[in-house]
Amino acid sequence: MASGNEEGALWSIMGYLLSGLLIWGGLGWAADHWLGTHFFVLIGMLLGGGASMYLVWLRFGRGSTGSNPK
Template structure:
């Protein structure tokens, strides 16, 4: 039973990491897709996805990597 709070904390951390990654990809990928749509280009979706993944990894490092 003493290990249960640590398991819960680890599970919450994994869900937080998953949420950061998905939200970064969806937000910045969507912004890139919208920019592609309005500017009639073909590469900004990829740029948005890369920015979103990079930003999410940076936020994950800030929150969990320095502990």
Template sequence: MSESLKPDKASTEKSESSVDGMSVVSLLMAGMIVWGGIGWLLDRLMDYQGLFLPIGILLGLGLSMYMLFARLRTRP
């Protein structure tokens, strides 16, 4: 009788491909921050002023969006 009151284990677990608002925002921000940081470091190492930073931010945004769409496409 107590078994009928327990929630189903499969219904409470999130699938690996689930996407919610917080994961979308964090994925987009992380991509822009990481690749923007790499661009900033390249600017510092090569003594440019603002060449690789915007390229890195746009590259990070594009790759993040690609990962997001790939995750949504495999969603059941």
């Protein structure tokens, strides 16, 4: 159980980071495209990266007793 859980955690961490970057970076890119600016994509990517890392922390890093019994 433990090893499967750990591998699953790693893959889902990657999924979270990727989707965070893609969603918010994509929104920033769309905003850039629409407004003709160049910095929204960077802001979006930083925001998305930060948010997804926060999500990873919520899911996997919270509390040392943690590793909620899935």
